[in-house]
Structures are given as C-alpha cells and as structure tokens.
Amino acid sequence: MSTATPQPPIQVRDLTMAYGERVIQRDLNFAIAQGAICAIMGGSGCGKSTLMRHLIGLEAPAKGRVFLQGRDFWAAPDAEREALRRRFGVMFQLGALWSSLTLIENVLLPLGEYTDLTPADARAVARFKLALTGLEGFEDYYPSEISGGMVKRAALARAMALDPEILFIDEPSAGLDPISSRRLDDLILELRDSLGTTVVIVTHELPSVFAIADDALFLDNQTRTLIAQGNPRDLARSDNPTVRAFMNREAP
Numbered sequence: 001m002s003t004a005t006p007q008p009p010i011q012v013r014d015l016t017m018a019y020g021e022r023v024i025q026r027d028l029n030f031a032i033a034q035g036a037i038c039a040i041m042g043g044s045g046c047g048k049s050t051l052m053r054h055l056i057g058l059e060a061p062a063k064g065r066v067f068l069q070g071r072d073f074w075a076a077p078d079a080e081r082e083a084l085r086r087r088f089g090v091m092f093q094l095g096a097l098w099s100s101l102t103l104i105e106n107v108l109l110p111l112g113e114y115t116d117l118t119p120a121d122a123r124a125v126a127r128f129k130l131a132l133t134g135l136e137g138f139e140d141y142y143p144s145e146i147s148g149g150m151v152k153r154a155a156l157a158r159a160m161a162l163d164p165e166i167l168f169i170d171e172p173s174a175g176l177d178p179i180s181s182r183r184l185d186d187l188i189l190e191l192r193d194s195l196g197t198t199v200v201i202v203t204h205e206l207p208s209v210f211a212i213a214d215d216a217l218f219l220d221n222q223t224r225t226l227i228a229q230g231n232p233r234d235l236a237r238s239d240n241p242t243v244r245a246f247m248n249r250e251a252p
Ligand SMILES: Nc1ncnc2c1ncn2[C@@H]1O[C@H](COP(=O)(O)OP(=O)(O)OP(=O)(O)O)[C@@H](O)[C@H]1O
Pocket: 019, 024, 042, 043, 044, 045, 046, 047, 048, 049, 050, 051
C-alpha cells in the first residue's frame, strides 16, 4: 500500500559544502515542504548563498546528497539534471535583468529557450507574468526606466516564466526602500498562495522573514552547521542562545 505523504521538493542529506579545502558548512540535514516559504538565515559569511548555489545545482557537494523532487540531483544523468533545473526558477540579487532588453523581452528569454510556444503565445504568457507581478503597461520599458522595486518584480516575473515548482530568491529586498520591500514580500506570498510554488529565500531582513516565511534554516557561523530549523516565530523563542539572539536582534 502506498503512503499518501508527498515527497518534499527539497531534501538534503549529510551535505558538506566546501571551496577547495575550506569547509563552509558541514553535515546539513533538512527537508523543505511543498508550498513552504523557507528562509535561509545566519550571520554574514556563514554560507547562505553557498547553500542556495548547491540547491540550484551550481555547486556540487563536497559530501552528501541533494534531492530535488525526489531525485538525487548529482547522481542523475546530465539530461535529467537539465530537466530538473527547468522545474525551478531563480532570482539572483545582482544582474537580475538584461539592461539592453525591455521587460517583456527579458521574460520572453526563458520561454524562447525552453518552450515550443509560438511567438504570439510566448508574448501572451510573458504579458501575463508581468501582469501577475503588477507590471501591466510596462512591458516595453527598459530596466533603466523603472524603479528598483519594479526591476525586482520584473526579475520575479522572469523567474516565474516557466511556471516553476520551486522558486529560489537571493536577497529579494537588497537595495529596496521599506515600502518596495514590503510590496515584494506581499507579491512572493501571493505567488505562493495562488500557485502553490515552494519558495526558498536567502535573506538578512528579519521583518521580511517574520512577514512571509513559515520555515527557516539557521546556519551557524561558529560550528559551521545547521543549528535550527522551524517557524521563525518558534526560532525567536529557541532554547539556543545564538538562534534566539539573532532572531531578536540582540547582541550575541
Ligand atoms: N566562489 C567562492 N570561492 C571561494 N570561497 C567562496 C566563494 N564564494 C563564497 N566563498 C566564501 O564562502 C563563505 C560563505 O559565503 P556565502 O556568500 O555563501 O555566505 P553568506 O552567508 O551568503 O554571506 P552574506 O551574508 O555576507 O551574503 C565566505 O567566507 C566566502 O568568502
């Protein structure tokens, strides 16, 4: 008899990450549930972006395994890895959009590369994604002609172009004023609620974590491993003094 429990979209077993001889984090074990918004947290330089790079298949583990949609990513053949990559969207902190392309052209790029849509259908999808992120009417603008918050939203539209099952976002609110940052948070929450997308966010912004994340991973700088996972509100009451201090912005 099969069990009804769905496979978590992300599962990490005994993951050690290193650059050469230098171990960044070791023995990480965690799963991220379908439809969760999970924040990767921890002090500066603890390895948050490095973990994201491992989860999206840009860096190979020094040890351990990363399962995406139940598949051992690094054990899979190249073609399957490529197919898995297309099932997630990524929004990087920098270099979010091509400055020489309009917003709609930016969103069209992945559609042209990875789908067989006709040009007219691809444009319709791209328009829809821009509308989804509140950018209806700005299709033909260049990134330099719109605000930083709008650029981020357009980058989110592009990351959502292929209807990803998992969305990875590095520092969504970096460089944004509090109001634009709040709008972006609301948008991420809406996308998850309406589309059921699992979202993984690397962030320093505690207000943002409390506003949208229902799960969080806390990477410790000292011990170089995962010392807590759970709802951010629970982590703020953690028995672990490092986690509690961080989540409450107290001096360690
Ligand atoms: N490509 C690389 N080669 C060698 N070392 C790297 C590389 N990328 C990052 N590092 C180092 O790995 C450590 C973790 O970096 P990472 O950017 O993952 O941390 P982070 O938690 O995201 O940092 P921050 O909060 O400051 O953005 C840092 O000491 C960094 O200098």
